[in-house]
Amino acid sequence: MTSWRYKLPLILTLSLLFTISAALADSYSVAGIKDSIAFNRFYEQLRAAVVHNNRTEVSKLFHYPMDLTVPGGAFQKPLHIDSAKSLLKNYELIFSATLRNTLQKTPPKFLWANWQGVTTPDGSIWLGVNDKQQFTIITINVPSAKALRHLPIRKDFPKFIFGTWKINEITSVGVHDIKNAHLDQVALGKEFGIYKNKIACDRHLKWMGGWICSHPRYQLKIGQKRATDRDNKSGYHKGDLGYYAIPDKNPSLHIAAICICDKKTMFTVEVAADNRLVSYYDGWLFFAVKK
Numbered sequence: 001m002t003s004w005r006y007k008l009p010l011i012l013t014l015s016l017l018f019t020i021s022a023a024l025a026d027s028y029s030v031a032g033i034k035d036s037i038a039f040n041r042f043y044e045q046l047r048a049a050v051v052h053n054n055r056t057e058v059s060k061l062f063h064y065p066m067d068l069t070v071p072g073g074a075f076q077k078p079l080h081i082d083s084a085k086s087l088l089k090n091y092e093l094i095f096s097a098t099l100r101n102t103l104q105k106t107p108p109k110f111l112w113a114n115w116q117g118v119t120t121p122d123g124s125i126w127l128g129v130n131d132k133q134q135f136t137i138i139t140i141n142v143p144s145a146k147a148l149r150h151l152p153i154r155k156d157f158p159k160f161i162f163g164t165w166k167i168n169e170i171t172s173v174g175v176h177d178i179k180n181a182h183l184d185q186v187a188l189g190k191e192f193g194i195y196k197n198k199i200a201c202d203r204h205l206k207w208m209g210g211w212i213c214s215h216p217r218y219q220l221k222i223g224q225k226r227a228t229d230r231d232n233k234s235g236y237h238k239g240d241l242g243y244y245a246i247p248d249k250n251p252s253l254h255i256a257a258i259c260i261c262d263k264k265t266m267f268t269v270e271v272a273a274d275n276r277l278v279s280y281y282d283g284w285l286f287f288a289v290k291k
Helices: 004-026 036-051 056-062 082-090 098-102 183-187
Strands: 068-073 075-081 112-114 115-117 125-129 135-140 161-173 191-194 199-201 217-226 253-261 264-272 279-280 283-290
Touching: 004 112, 036 056, 036 098, 036 125, 036 135, 068 135, 098 125, 161 183, 183 199, 183 283
Parallel strands: none
Antiparallel strands: 068 075, 112 115, 115 125, 125 135, 161 191, 161 283, 191 199, 217 253, 253 264, 264 279, 279 283
Protein backbone atom coordinates (compact mmCIF):
# COMPACT_ATOMS: atom_id res chain seq x y z
CA MET A 1 0.00 0.00 0.00
CA THR A 2 1.43 3.37 -1.04
CA SER A 3 2.06 5.73 1.84
CA TRP A 4 0.42 9.18 1.91
CA ARG A 5 3.93 10.50 2.35
CA TYR A 6 4.54 9.68 -1.35
CA LYS A 7 1.04 10.48 -2.62
CA LEU A 8 0.98 14.02 -1.22
CA PRO A 9 3.75 15.48 -3.43
CA LEU A 10 2.05 13.93 -6.47
CA ILE A 11 -1.31 15.45 -5.50
CA LEU A 12 0.28 18.86 -4.94
CA THR A 13 2.10 18.66 -8.31
CA LEU A 14 -1.11 17.74 -10.15
CA SER A 15 -2.95 20.54 -8.36
CA LEU A 16 -0.27 23.04 -9.37
CA LEU A 17 -0.36 21.87 -13.00
CA PHE A 18 -4.17 22.19 -13.03
CA THR A 19 -3.92 25.75 -11.64
CA ILE A 20 -1.31 26.75 -14.24
CA SER A 21 -3.34 25.19 -17.07
CA ALA A 22 -6.48 27.03 -15.92
CA ALA A 23 -4.59 30.34 -15.78
CA LEU A 24 -3.19 29.79 -19.30
CA ALA A 25 -6.61 28.89 -20.66
CA ASP A 26 -8.09 32.13 -19.33
CA SER A 27 -5.29 34.54 -20.33
CA TYR A 28 -6.98 35.57 -23.62
CA SER A 29 -10.61 34.85 -22.72
CA VAL A 30 -11.55 38.56 -22.76
CA ALA A 31 -10.77 38.48 -26.52
CA GLY A 32 -13.08 35.50 -27.06
CA ILE A 33 -10.21 33.01 -27.29
CA LYS A 34 -10.97 29.78 -25.46
CA ASP A 35 -7.63 27.95 -25.94
CA SER A 36 -4.64 30.14 -25.08
CA ILE A 37 -2.12 27.36 -25.66
CA ALA A 38 -3.36 26.80 -29.22
CA PHE A 39 -3.40 30.57 -29.79
CA ASN A 40 0.24 30.86 -28.65
CA ARG A 41 1.15 28.16 -31.21
CA PHE A 42 -0.61 30.24 -33.89
CA TYR A 43 1.26 33.36 -32.79
CA GLU A 44 4.63 31.57 -32.90
CA GLN A 45 3.78 30.32 -36.41
CA LEU A 46 2.98 33.89 -37.50
CA ARG A 47 6.02 35.29 -35.76
CA ALA A 48 8.38 32.81 -37.44
CA ALA A 49 6.81 33.42 -40.87
CA VAL A 50 7.20 37.21 -40.59
CA VAL A 51 10.73 37.12 -39.15
CA HIS A 52 11.90 34.65 -41.84
CA ASN A 53 10.09 36.59 -44.60
CA ASN A 54 7.82 33.68 -45.53
CA ARG A 55 5.24 35.89 -47.20
CA THR A 56 3.04 33.13 -48.59
CA GLU A 57 2.64 31.65 -45.11
CA VAL A 58 1.79 35.08 -43.67
CA SER A 59 -0.88 35.61 -46.33
CA LYS A 60 -2.64 32.43 -45.15
CA LEU A 61 -2.96 33.88 -41.64
CA PHE A 62 -4.61 37.13 -42.72
CA HIS A 63 -8.30 38.05 -42.33
CA TYR A 64 -9.79 39.29 -45.63
CA PRO A 65 -11.03 41.82 -46.48
CA MET A 66 -9.18 44.40 -44.36
CA ASP A 67 -8.98 48.19 -44.58
CA LEU A 68 -5.70 49.72 -43.44
CA THR A 69 -4.33 53.25 -43.31
CA VAL A 70 -0.79 53.53 -44.66
CA PRO A 71 1.74 56.32 -45.37
CA GLY A 72 1.10 58.19 -48.61
CA GLY A 73 3.44 61.11 -49.17
CA ALA A 74 2.83 63.70 -46.47
CA PHE A 75 -0.56 62.20 -45.62
CA GLN A 76 -2.17 58.91 -44.63
CA LYS A 77 -4.16 57.04 -47.29
CA PRO A 78 -6.61 54.10 -47.13
CA LEU A 79 -5.53 50.69 -48.40
CA HIS A 80 -8.05 47.91 -49.07
CA ILE A 81 -6.65 44.38 -48.78
CA ASP A 82 -9.15 41.89 -50.20
CA SER A 83 -6.96 38.91 -51.07
CA ALA A 84 -3.58 37.26 -50.62
CA LYS A 85 -2.56 38.78 -53.98
CA SER A 86 -3.19 42.35 -52.79
CA LEU A 87 -1.46 41.62 -49.49
CA LEU A 88 1.67 40.32 -51.21
CA LYS A 89 1.65 43.34 -53.53
CA ASN A 90 1.74 45.70 -50.51
CA TYR A 91 3.70 43.42 -48.18
CA GLU A 92 6.73 45.69 -47.68
CA LEU A 93 4.49 48.62 -46.81
CA ILE A 94 2.40 46.66 -44.29
CA PHE A 95 5.04 44.43 -42.70
CA SER A 96 7.67 47.12 -42.22
CA ALA A 97 11.07 46.59 -40.64
CA THR A 98 9.64 48.13 -37.46
CA LEU A 99 6.83 45.55 -37.28
CA ARG A 100 9.18 42.65 -38.08
CA ASN A 101 11.51 43.80 -35.31
CA THR A 102 8.56 44.09 -32.89
CA LEU A 103 7.43 40.54 -33.55
CA GLN A 104 10.98 39.20 -33.28
CA LYS A 105 11.36 40.76 -29.83
CA THR A 106 7.87 39.84 -28.55
CA PRO A 107 7.38 36.27 -27.29
CA PRO A 108 3.83 35.19 -26.33
CA LYS A 109 4.33 36.10 -22.66
CA PHE A 110 4.46 39.80 -23.60
CA LEU A 111 1.15 39.82 -25.47
CA TRP A 112 -1.92 41.38 -23.85
CA ALA A 113 -5.63 41.17 -24.60
CA ASN A 114 -8.86 43.15 -24.40
CA TRP A 115 -12.30 42.82 -26.01
CA GLN A 116 -10.84 43.90 -29.38
CA GLY A 117 -8.30 41.07 -29.56
CA VAL A 118 -4.71 40.16 -28.62
CA THR A 119 -1.85 42.49 -29.42
CA THR A 120 1.82 43.32 -28.92
CA PRO A 121 2.85 45.83 -26.21
CA ASP A 122 2.79 48.72 -28.70
CA GLY A 123 -0.52 47.71 -30.32
CA SER A 124 1.05 47.44 -33.79
CA ILE A 125 -0.66 44.16 -34.78
CA TRP A 126 -3.97 42.76 -33.52
CA LEU A 127 -4.88 39.06 -33.55
CA GLY A 128 -8.05 37.18 -32.70
CA VAL A 129 -10.67 34.72 -33.96
CA ASN A 130 -12.99 34.97 -36.96
CA ASP A 131 -16.61 33.84 -37.24
CA LYS A 132 -15.41 30.25 -37.71
CA GLN A 133 -13.34 30.42 -34.50
CA GLN A 134 -10.11 30.36 -36.52
CA PHE A 135 -7.11 32.36 -35.34
CA THR A 136 -6.28 35.24 -37.66
CA ILE A 137 -4.67 38.67 -38.03
CA ILE A 138 -7.43 41.21 -37.35
CA THR A 139 -5.64 44.44 -38.27
CA ILE A 140 -2.25 46.12 -38.38
CA ASN A 141 -1.54 49.70 -37.32
CA VAL A 142 0.83 51.02 -39.97
CA PRO A 143 2.52 54.19 -38.67
CA SER A 144 3.11 57.11 -40.98
CA ALA A 145 6.63 58.27 -41.70
CA LYS A 146 5.90 61.38 -39.66
CA ALA A 147 4.61 59.36 -36.70
CA LEU A 148 7.78 57.25 -36.69
CA ARG A 149 9.92 60.31 -36.12
CA HIS A 150 10.79 61.11 -32.53
CA LEU A 151 8.52 63.86 -31.30
CA PRO A 152 10.43 65.84 -28.67
CA ILE A 153 8.72 66.43 -25.34
CA ARG A 154 9.15 69.95 -24.01
CA LYS A 155 11.69 70.28 -21.21
CA ASP A 156 9.20 71.65 -18.67
CA PHE A 157 6.79 68.74 -19.13
CA PRO A 158 6.36 67.11 -15.68
CA LYS A 159 8.16 63.74 -16.04
CA PHE A 160 6.42 62.57 -12.86
CA ILE A 161 3.35 61.95 -15.00
CA PHE A 162 5.05 59.12 -16.90
CA GLY A 163 4.31 55.71 -15.41
CA THR A 164 1.47 53.32 -14.54
CA TRP A 165 -1.46 54.71 -12.55
CA LYS A 166 -4.38 53.14 -10.69
CA ILE A 167 -7.67 54.95 -10.04
CA ASN A 168 -8.23 54.83 -6.26
CA GLU A 169 -10.90 57.51 -5.76
CA ILE A 170 -13.75 58.96 -7.81
CA THR A 171 -15.69 62.06 -6.80
CA SER A 172 -18.92 63.40 -8.29
CA VAL A 173 -18.67 67.15 -8.92
CA GLY A 174 -21.56 67.73 -11.32
CA VAL A 175 -24.40 66.33 -13.38
CA HIS A 176 -23.71 63.15 -15.41
CA ASP A 177 -25.05 61.82 -18.67
CA ILE A 178 -27.37 58.91 -17.91
CA LYS A 179 -24.99 56.46 -19.64
CA ASN A 180 -22.22 57.54 -17.22
CA ALA A 181 -24.31 57.43 -14.06
CA HIS A 182 -22.39 54.41 -12.69
CA LEU A 183 -18.99 55.28 -14.06
CA ASP A 184 -17.56 55.44 -10.55
CA GLN A 185 -18.31 51.73 -10.06
CA VAL A 186 -16.88 50.79 -13.46
CA ALA A 187 -13.63 52.77 -13.26
CA LEU A 188 -12.56 52.32 -9.63
CA GLY A 189 -9.41 50.20 -9.39
CA LYS A 190 -8.72 50.31 -13.14
CA GLU A 191 -5.26 51.21 -14.48
CA PHE A 192 -3.81 53.36 -17.23
CA GLY A 193 -0.26 54.08 -18.34
CA ILE A 194 1.29 57.30 -19.65
CA TYR A 195 4.70 56.83 -21.23
CA LYS A 196 6.94 58.75 -23.60
CA ASN A 197 6.16 56.45 -26.52
CA LYS A 198 2.67 55.16 -25.75
CA ILE A 199 -0.52 55.56 -23.73
CA ALA A 200 -2.27 52.41 -22.53
CA CYS A 201 -5.70 52.38 -20.85
CA ASP A 202 -7.89 49.65 -19.41
CA ARG A 203 -10.73 48.85 -21.82
CA HIS A 204 -13.28 50.08 -19.23
CA LEU A 205 -11.77 53.59 -19.31
CA LYS A 206 -13.37 54.39 -22.65
CA TRP A 207 -13.37 58.17 -22.20
CA MET A 208 -9.56 57.94 -21.87
CA GLY A 209 -9.32 55.91 -25.05
CA GLY A 210 -9.70 52.37 -23.67
CA TRP A 211 -6.86 51.16 -25.90
CA ILE A 212 -3.18 51.66 -26.74
CA CYS A 213 -1.88 54.73 -28.57
CA SER A 214 1.56 53.93 -29.98
CA HIS A 215 2.64 57.45 -30.93
CA PRO A 216 1.16 59.96 -28.45
CA ARG A 217 1.83 63.67 -28.27
CA TYR A 218 1.75 65.77 -25.13
CA GLN A 219 0.89 69.42 -24.59
CA LEU A 220 0.87 71.60 -21.51
CA LYS A 221 -1.84 74.06 -20.52
CA ILE A 222 -0.22 76.61 -18.23
CA GLY A 223 -1.82 79.64 -16.57
CA GLN A 224 -1.26 81.98 -13.65
CA LYS A 225 -3.36 81.13 -10.63
CA ARG A 226 -5.90 83.53 -9.22
CA ALA A 227 -8.00 83.42 -6.10
CA THR A 228 -9.30 79.90 -5.57
CA ASP A 229 -13.08 79.77 -5.65
CA ARG A 230 -15.81 78.01 -7.59
CA ASP A 231 -16.61 81.01 -9.73
CA ASN A 232 -15.78 80.98 -13.45
CA LYS A 233 -14.19 84.41 -12.93
CA SER A 234 -11.46 82.77 -10.87
CA GLY A 235 -9.55 81.97 -14.05
CA TYR A 236 -10.16 78.24 -13.80
CA HIS A 237 -12.33 76.21 -16.12
CA LYS A 238 -14.79 73.47 -15.34
CA GLY A 239 -12.72 70.33 -14.83
CA ASP A 240 -9.66 72.13 -13.44
CA LEU A 241 -8.62 71.31 -9.87
CA GLY A 242 -8.81 74.94 -8.81
CA TYR A 243 -12.40 75.15 -10.02
CA TYR A 244 -13.28 72.66 -7.25
CA ALA A 245 -10.94 74.21 -4.66
CA ILE A 246 -8.60 71.20 -4.79
CA PRO A 247 -4.92 72.17 -4.29
CA ASP A 248 -2.56 71.06 -7.03
CA LYS A 249 1.16 70.37 -6.89
CA ASN A 250 2.52 73.67 -8.19
CA PRO A 251 1.80 76.50 -5.72
CA SER A 252 2.01 79.30 -8.29
CA LEU A 253 0.95 77.89 -11.68
CA HIS A 254 -2.02 75.97 -12.98
CA ILE A 255 -0.51 73.16 -15.12
CA ALA A 256 -2.47 70.51 -17.00
CA ALA A 257 -1.02 67.83 -19.29
CA ILE A 258 -3.04 67.11 -22.44
CA CYS A 259 -2.62 63.60 -23.89
CA ILE A 260 -3.20 63.47 -27.65
CA CYS A 261 -3.47 60.55 -30.08
CA ASP A 262 -4.13 60.82 -33.83
CA LYS A 263 -4.60 64.58 -33.44
CA LYS A 264 -7.45 64.04 -30.95
CA THR A 265 -7.30 64.79 -27.23
CA MET A 266 -7.66 61.53 -25.30
CA PHE A 267 -7.76 63.10 -21.83
CA THR A 268 -6.23 65.80 -19.64
CA VAL A 269 -4.54 65.23 -16.27
CA GLU A 270 -3.31 67.44 -13.45
CA VAL A 271 -1.04 66.59 -10.52
CA ALA A 272 -2.70 67.19 -7.15
CA ALA A 273 -0.81 68.30 -4.04
CA ASP A 274 -0.76 64.71 -2.72
CA ASN A 275 1.05 63.53 -5.91
CA ARG A 276 -2.05 61.90 -7.36
CA LEU A 277 -3.09 62.41 -10.97
CA VAL A 278 -6.56 63.85 -11.44
CA SER A 279 -8.66 63.72 -14.61
CA TYR A 280 -12.14 65.17 -15.21
CA TYR A 281 -14.91 63.63 -17.32
CA ASP A 282 -18.67 64.31 -17.41
CA GLY A 283 -19.04 65.54 -13.83
CA TRP A 284 -16.58 63.04 -12.33
CA LEU A 285 -13.08 63.61 -10.94
CA PHE A 286 -10.85 60.52 -11.16
CA PHE A 287 -7.93 60.38 -8.74
CA ALA A 288 -5.08 57.95 -9.48
CA VAL A 289 -2.02 56.83 -7.52
CA LYS A 290 1.25 55.82 -9.13
CA LYS A 291 2.08 52.11 -8.99
